[in-house]
Amino acid sequence: MGVSVYIGAEAIVSPLGQTAASNMDQVLSGHSGITLQERIGWKESDVYAAILQGMSGKEKFEQLLEQSLGAAAEQWDPSLLSSEDTLLIISSTKGGIAGDITNPFQPVVSRLETRFSLRHRPLVISNACISGVVAVNTAARLLKAGLYKHVVVAGSDVVSDFVLYGFQSLYAVSDEPCRPFDRDRKGVSLGEAGGALVLSAERSSFAGEPFLYLGGAGANDANHISGPSRTGEGLVRAVSKAIGKAGIDSREIGFINAHGTGTNFNDEMESIAFGRLGLEHIPLNSLKGYWGHTLGAAGIIETAACLQMMRRGSLAASLGYRSQGTSVPLNVLTGNEAPETDIFLKTASGFGGGNAALIVKKI
Amino acid sequence: MHYCRITNEDAVLDGEKLLSFEGAADTGEKLLALYRYVAPDYPKFYKMDLLSKTSFLGVELLKSSCSGLASAPEDAVALLFANSESSADTDIRFRDSYEIERLPGPSLFVYTLPNIALGEISIRNKWYGEHMFAVFPNFAPAYFVDHSALLLDDGAEWVIGGWVNVRNGPDALIFAMDKGENRSRDGFMSRLEDSLEELYRD
Numbered sequence: 001m002g003v004s005v006y007i008g009a010e011a012i013v014s015p016l017g018q019t020a021a022s023n024m025d026q027v028l029s030g031h032s033g034i035t036l037q038e039r040i041g042w043k044e045s046d047v048y049a050a051i052l053q054g055m056s057g058k059e060k061f062e063q064l065l066e067q068s069l070g071a072a073a074e075q076w077d078p079s080l081l082s083s084e085d086t087l088l089i090i091s092s093t094k095g096g097i098a099g100d101i102t103n104p105f106q107p108v109v110s111r112l113e114t115r116f117s118l119r120h121r122p123l124v125i126s127n128a129c130i131s132g133v134v135a136v137n138t139a140a141r142l143l144k145a146g147l148y149k150h151v152v153v154a155g156s157d158v159v160s161d162f163v164l165y166g167f168q169s170l171y172a173v174s175d176e177p178c179r180p181f182d183r184d185r186k187g188v189s190l191g192e193a194g195g196a197l198v199l200s201a202e203r204s205s206f207a208g209e210p211f212l213y214l215g216g217a218g219a220n221d222a223n224h225i226s227g228p229s230r231t232g233e234g235l236v237r238a239v240s241k242a243i244g245k246a247g248i249d250s251r252e253i254g255f256i257n258a259h260g261t262g263t264n265f266n267d268e269m270e271s272i273a274f275g276r277l278g279l280e281h282i283p284l285n286s287l288k289g290y291w292g293h294t295l296g297a298a299g300i301i302e303t304a305a306c307l308q309m310m311r312r313g314s315l316a317a318s319l320g321y322r323s324q325g326t327s328v329p330l331n332v333l334t335g336n337e338a339p340e341t342d343i344f345l346k347t348a349s350g351f352g353g354g355n356a357a358l359i360v361k362k363i
Numbered sequence: 364m365h366y367c368r369i370t371n372e373d374a375v376l377d378g379e380k381l382l383s384f385e386g387a388a389d390t391g392e393k394l395l396a397l398y399r400y401v402a403p404d405y406p407k408f409y410k411m412d413l414l415s416k417t418s419f420l421g422v423e424l425l426k427s428s429c430s431g432l433a434s435a436p437e438d439a440v441a442l443l444f445a446n447s448e449s450s451a452d453t454d455i456r457f458r459d460s461y462e463i464e465r466l467p468g469p470s471l472f473v474y475t476l477p478n479i480a481l482g483e484i485s486i487r488n489k490w491y492g493e494h495m496f497a498v499f500p501n502f503a504p505a506y507f508v509d510h511s512a513l514l515l516d517d518g519a520e521w522v523i524g525g526w527v528n529v530r531n532g533p534d535a536l537i538f539a540m541d542k543g544e545n546r547s548r549d550g551f552m553s554r555l556e557d558s559l560e561e562l563y564r565d
Contacts, residue, residue: 042467093476095449101458102451102530106500123506124498126449127478134495141513162454165461166472217518218493219438220485226473237438237491241518351473352482354494 005140006203007360008210010304011071013064014193014291015050019071023301024308027290027316028336034177034189034292041173042165048177049159050191050292057158061096062108064156064194064297066115072152072196073116075207080150082117087148089123091135091155092296098160120148129259129350130218131155132195132299136358137216139199149201155300156194163295164190170226172263178293180260180286180318181267181332183325188261191292195301209363211307214343215245216358226351228266232273234355235347239277242345242357253282253359254341255315257306259349260286261293262320266349271326283340285333289319299348303358306344310362313338364540364551365429366562367421369397371532376424390532394420401427411474411483412453413529418444418480419487421525421537426488429539432521435490439520442481442494443510446528449498450477480527492519502526504559507538512552515542526563536563 011019015033016026026033033050041047055063069088073081080086090112095104105124112122127134132155139151157163167173167190174187203210219241221234229235243250256279258270267286274280287302294301309315314336321332342362349355368375374382374397382400384393394416398408402423408416426432432440453474460468473479478496485494493514497506503526511522525537536559544551 105498128476165467169467169469219491222485222489225479225482352478
């Protein structure tokens with residue numbers, strides 16, 4: 001008898017809203033949080049990015065995590081956050097680097113431990129852009145082994161000089177809002193956000209109806225530290241393993257929420273991988289056109305958005321996409337559409353050659 | 364279980380001192396000496412940052428004592444790493460590149476994530492398995508015990524665990540265990556937390 005893992009109580013805090021529902025109202029209306037930010041870039045260049053107003057830079061990371069956790073707990077059972085049976089996993093690439101570069105995570109982790117009376121030391125996962133999906137898969141593994149009854153995963157990253165100058169130094173930042181999978185895509189738009197999800201072995205702990213986590217896996221490209229594999233090897237392996245662990249036929253997947261950063265190489269790599277997997281015909285979107293690339297938060301807020309889209313029966317158009325721009329044609333959503341099945345696949349890929357995938361079913 | 368320890372003083376493999384770092388001026392020189400000792404045929408080493416170099420060398424050392432790793436299935440070696448510094452050493456160098464040198468260095472920026480070290484190990488060994496990097500305030504043996512067991516139960520044949528800091532000189536404990544050791548969880552795994560603590564303090 002395996003443990004069933006439920007996932008829900010999704011929260012998103014971003015320039016588009018303070019809750020997952022308010023974010024999705026904006027997304028499904030086609031609104032983007034990406035705007036032109038004057039003089040925030042290297043040498044005071046203007047840059048398109050999704051920036052949260054009204055929070056100061058140094059406290060943003062903490063506030064985003066705290067608000068996301070609070071919003072998730074409200075849709076779950078807030079008293080369980082401080083239970084002996086609950087672990088918090090935090091997903092972030094650079095954390096509070098704008099504060100203390102030598103200690104980007106612990107000050108905030110300590111404050112969250114106090115603020116929410118956490119019983120176990122939180123696990124901070126810093127695995128580049130796949131951190132969020134790795135965090136969810138790790139949470140599920142802990143629950144299946146019976147080490148905890150509940151795991152809350154929260155992710156956040158903010159747009160700092162450090163990260164922005166870095167992406168600019170790689171010539172990876174688009175001079176217009178990013179356009180994932182489009183023929184004329186020119187790179188990423190960065191974004192900042194927080195998000196949270198609850199995974200639990202107890203279906204009844206959720207205030208609303210949770211989803212069923214079916215399976216997930218990670219794989220490395222073993223190819224290059226800063227460029228994706230040209231063959232999509234790691235992504236193919238991660239998705240194949242996730243499908244195997246979920247115990248489903250790949251034809252049961254009705255929707256793919258891809259990583260889709262808007263860089264030439266990443267989106268091309270994903271198309272090759274989905275082609276090799278025989279999944280290229282499945283309706284697919286990238287949500288980076290709404291929130292930008294939120295790095296360590298991306299896997300969390302985009303999985304949260306998938307739950308919202310499935311709840312509402314409306315898959316969001318892949319904002320910024322107009323015409324086929326990958327060597328393997330994909331079924332990129334150009335308008336909001338109803339899902340064809342109850343099962344979706346979420347993928348992520350990132351620096352360090354990392355890839356991760358997870359599969360979730362609506363119940 | 365096989366393990367290696369790389370510190371300011373020396374490199375130790377399965378309890379045996381392999382190389383003393385006496386006379387080496389800094390972390391870079393120590394790691395270069397170890398590179399020449401253990402894996403002098405991999406020029407990509409020179410481009411790596413200190414965190415990647417130390418992690419890479421630790422795994423090279425383990426392979427020399429742990430013959431099973433060479434024939435491990437490419438999908439089934441899981442990398443389970445952690446430290447207390449994240450990528451701070453390179454983060455500071457990258458910040459200096461734009462704050463002091465006034466030119467953000469892309470070759471530094473690509474190493475400003477701790478999991479890049481796992482990418483370097485994967486590339487060297489053509490390993491396509493699960494990989495995770497976590498950050499704790501201090502050495503966290505329970506993390507390695509819990510997640511090693513979970514990964515070995517979830518398809519991994521081998522787990523390579525690594526605690527690697529570099530800012531105050533190399534400070535690494537890297538170990539490898541296979542699925543057989545997990546089967547005797549009541550014995551071996553229940554003692555692992557104490558064993559790791561002991562090896563790290565030694």
